[in-house]
Amino acid sequence: MIETKKVLCIEDDAFLLSLISGKLVETGYTVITAASGSSGIAKAKSERPDVILLDIMLPDMGGFEILEKLKGDPASKDIPVIILSNLGGREEIGKAEQLGAASYVIKSNIVPDEIAELVKRESAKNAERAANGEPEKVTPIF
Numbered sequence: 001m002i003e004t005k006k007v008l009c010i011e012d013d014a015f016l017l018s019l020i021s022g023k024l025v026e027t028g029y030t031v032i033t034a035a036s037g038s039s040g041i042a043k044a045k046s047e048r049p050d051v052i053l054l055d056i057m058l059p060d061m062g063g064f065e066i067l068e069k070l071k072g073d074p075a076s077k078d079i080p081v082i083i084l085s086n087l088g089g090r091e092e093i094g095k096a097e098q099l100g101a102a103s104y105v106i107k108s109n110i111v112p113d114e115i116a117e118l119v120k121r122e123s124a125k126n127a128e129r130a131a132n133g134e135p136e137k138v139t140p141i142f
Contacts, residue, residue, distance in 0.1 A: 005123050006030045008049035010040030010066065011084065012058050016107065020053065023112035024119065037061035041069055044076045050123045052076075053115070054101075056085040056092065064095055071100040080122040084115075 007024050011017045012035045021031045032047050034040035037058045044052060052070065056063035063083065070076045080102035085092065088106040096104045102122050105115065 004028065004030045005051070006032060006047060006049040007051050007053060007119055007123075008032045008034065008040065008043055008047060009053040010034045010037065010058065010063075011053065011055045012036065013055070016084075019112050020115055023116045027116045027120070029116075029119065035059075037063070037066040040066060041076075044070055044079065045073070048075075049079060050126065051102075051119050052079055052081045053084055053119070054081050056083060056087055056096075064099060067096065067099045067101060078126070080126050082115075082118060082122060 005028075007029045009017060009020055009024075009031060011020070011033070014035075017033055017035075021033060024031050032043055032049060034043050037060050040052075040054070054063050054066060058066070063085070067081055067083070070079065070081060081100070083096045083101045083104045084107055085104070086107050088109075093104050103118060105118065
């Protein structure tokens with residue numbers, strides 16, 4: 001039996017979370033959700049998702065702080081993190097790349113189908129790296 005891939009979506013916008021989760025479930029993923037950074041960090045450790053979707057602006061802590069904690073923890077450092085943000089400036093994108101984000105997506109420029117495809121791509125890359133014993137590599141940010 002093939003194990004279902006898990007995606008952790010750390011997002012406080014209930015409507016967007018519903019759209020993304022619905023598309024990912026429809027595509028065959030198990031979706032774990034968190035509406036705050038602290039909850040997201042805890043779920044990343046306990047659930048060991050294959051990919052994390054992370055909003056930058058959350059109520060309790062910033063997405064960059066969360067990304068830094070995830071990448072600094074041996075339990076979650078190799079999980080690809082896809083940033084979902086309304087912020088699209090060079091500074092934000094550069095910071096995400098520097099902290100180890102796999103991809104950076106501007107929410108207004110993407111639809112749930114494209115997010116599902118990006119999750120599939122990052123999950124496959126991560127599985128291939130793990131099978132070859134390679135560390136996570138940062139892919140180009142768009």
